[in-house]
Amino acid sequence: MKTALVLLAIAGLSTGALAQPTATTLNMTCDQARQIVASQGAVVLHTGPTTYDRYVRDSSFCNRPFTARPAWVRTADVAQCPIGSVCRSVDIESGQ
Secondary structure (H helix, E strand, C coil): CHHHHHHHHHHHHHHHHHCCCCCEHHHCCHHHHHHHHHHHCEEEEECCCCCEEEEECCHHHCCCCEEEEEEEECCCCCCCEEEEEEEEEHHHHHCC
């Protein structure tokens, strides 16, 4: 019985990490958002209550055949902050 309680307690602790909220650009300055992308290389950020994307520092964080394309997001202080890039298909960008 004690073992079952210990396992339940551990399971409860581990799911708490999964429920952590993702950072939102609406609560950051443009500089803060840019620094997160630059320091982590790739990060998922919310850009609104139900919108999010994966932002990258450069193309080395994109799988092939994807490439990094510039991205702008709304932050607490700027309507269009150049946050970094998003990975997009080379085929989509070239119109093929």
